[in-house]
Amino acid sequence: MSANKPLDEHLQLIPNLCRVQAIFVLILFSELLVLILVLFSSPKESIAWDTFGTGSFYVQWVVLLIALTLCRLRPWLAKMRVFLAYASAYAVILLIHFGVALLSQAFLSSNLQQPWEWHWIVKTQLITAIVGLLILHYFYVQYRVRQQEQAELRLKVDALQSRIQPHFLFNSMNSIASLVDIDPQRAEHAIVDLSELFRASLKESGTLVPLERELRLCQGYLRIEKLRLSHRLKVSWVLKVPADHYLMPLLTLQPLLENAIIHGIQKRREGGEIRIRTFSVAGELFIDVRNPLPDQVQEEVHADKGNHMALQNIRDRLETLFPGRGKISGQIVGDYYISTLRLPLTPVDPAGTPQNQAKQKP
Numbered sequence: 290m291s292a293n294k295p296l297d298e299h300l301q302l303i304p305n306l307c308r309v310q311a312i313f314v315l316i317l318f319s320e321l322l323v324l325i326l327v328l329f330s331s332p333k334e335s336i337a338w339d340t341f342g343t344g345s346f347y348v349q350w351v352v353l354l355i356a357l358t359l360c361r362l363r364p365w366l367a368k369m370r371v372f373l374a375y376a377s378a379y380a381v382i383l384l385i386h387f388g389v390a391l392l393s394q395a396f397l398s399s400n401l402q403q404p405w406e407w408h409w410i411v412k413t414q415l416i417t418a419i420v421g422l423l424i425l426h427y428f429y430v431q432y433r434v435r436q437q438e439q440a441e442l443r444l445k446v447d448a449l450q451s452r453i454q455p456h457f458l459f460n461s462m463n464s465i466a467s468l469v470d471i472d473p474q475r476a477e478h479a480i481v482d483l484s485e486l487f488r489a490s491l492k493e494s495g496t497l498v499p500l501e502r503e504l505r506l507c508q509g510y511l512r513i514e515k516l517r518l519s520h521r522l523k524v525s526w527v528l529k530v531p532a533d534h535y536l537m538p539l540l541t542l543q544p545l546l547e548n549a550i551i552h553g554i555q556k557r558r559e560g561g562e563i564r565i566r567t568f569s570v571a572g573e574l575f576i577d578v579r580n581p582l583p584d585q586v587q588e589e590v591h592a593d594k595g596n597h598m599a600l601q602n603i604r605d606r607l608e609t610l611f612p613g614r615g616k617i618s619g620q621i622v623g624d625y626y627i628s629t630l631r632l633p634l635t636p637v638d639p640a641g642t643p644q645n646q647a648k649q650k651p
Contacts, residue, residue, distance in 0.1 A: 302374050302432050303363055306356040319352045320345060322420065347393060351417070355385050371432075375425050382421040387414055461486075461510075464517040479516055482509035489539055496539045499637055500567065500574070501532035507543050507565070514550050521560025522550065529568040536635040538610055542576055544603055545628045549580035553626060556583035569634055577629040582621065600628065607632070 304311060323344040358381055359366075366374040390410045397403040461483050468476035489498075489506055504526075515522050542565075549563045561581035568575050600619050607615030607630075616631040 302371060303359055303366055303378060303428060304431075305360065305363070307360040312353070312356060315352050315356055316349065319348045323348050326416075347389070351386050351389050354389065355382050358385060371429075375429060379421055379425055382425075383414070383418060386417040390414065458487075461513045464513055468516060475516060479513050482513050485509050486540075486543070497536040497635060498539045499533050500530065500535050500537050503537055503539065503542050504528075504532055504565075506540065507546055510543050510546060511563075518550070518555060518560060521557070522554055523560070523562040525562060525564045527564065527566040529566070530574060532567070534637060535569075535574055536637055537574065537576075537630075537632055538606065538615075541603060541606070541630065542578070545578045545630070548600070548628065549578050549626075553580035553583060556585075557581060558584065572634045574632045574634045575629060576632075577627050579622075579625050579627045582624055582626055603630075 306312070306315065326344065359378055362378075362381065366377060369377065387410075390413055394405050394410060398405055461479070465476050465479045465483065468479065486506055486509060489502075511522070511524055515524075546563065546565070554561050554563065564579040566575075566577050566579070600617055604617045607617060611633055614633050617628065618631070619626065619628045621627075
């Protein structure tokens with residue numbers, strides 16, 4: 290996602306005018322414009338419907354040609370500076386209308402023997418210049434609004450992510466410190482695992498990574514916790530989704546594993562097993578983490594607020610990255626607590642980058 294981000298943002302300078310919805314809005318807008326012009330130019334007691342029909346036919350040709358041209362030029366405009374891109378789009382609008390105006394006058398002159406009406410060309414060119422300027426100004430305002438929203442999105446995800454990071458930092462450093470004297474080699478491996486986790490945490494907020502990458506980071510985290518909990522921590526993996534085929538937000542699963550250890554495993558004398566399961570249903574990726582409940586179930590469930598805070602942090606993060614589509618839930622099922630991530634099933638293209646889909650944006 291981060292690799293495609295600059296291009297995607299600049300492509301938003303001009304909306305995708307090839308979409309059916311955009312074409313419908315353009316046609317409706319142009320028809321209303323023609324109707325207003327006809328109403329103002331017609332006598333008060335009647336409406337020149339023949340003029341309206343002819344004007345509609347002419348304007349639709351101009352509008353559709355402009356929309357098609359700007360749609361094809363979007364990748365080219367994306368490489369320009371903002372002012373130059375809009376100036377070029379404005380020039381395209383004026384040139385297309387001028388060309389259509391000349392062709393229409395040439396057709397009327399040769400087939401219907403009507404004289405050239407240069408004043409009509411000048412008048413319609415002036416109207417096109419004004420309307421085109423207003424539309425491009427609207428596009429620019431929308432672009433700046435999207436820029437502001439994306440900046441706020443990045444700041445929000447940064448804040449949410451920074452609230453998650455300290456949890457595993459303190460626990461991991463304590464585990465490593467206890468191993469330095471008694472088992473330096475294992476401590477070294479733990480430092481490598483920890484460095485991988487923090488290298489990932491320095492990635493751009495909202496970065497989507499292959500599921501395989503997230504699982505590998507989680508395995509490193511669990512190895513660190515295994516040093517502290519020893520035989521009390523058991524882990525099982527049930528992976529029913531190709532881990533290298535799909536994407537998920539970086540460091541989203543790890544806090545759930547930390548939750549399972551802090552609020553489940555370490556509060557049991559005999560420890561227990563964490564099960565991580567991945568599967569897909571109807572175009573959505575599901576990841577659930579199951580851990581046994583602590584010994585004092587009622588006291589822990591109602592008194593310990595850390596579990597709910599971590600879930601809320603991740604919930605806010607998913608809502609920021611996938612509005613209305615990213616979910617997290619937690620529930621007690623029998624003697625276990627199950628946290629479930631529910632994400633859009635986002636494929637990885639052959640180059641290993643996210644395929645464009647109608648964002649994020651986390």
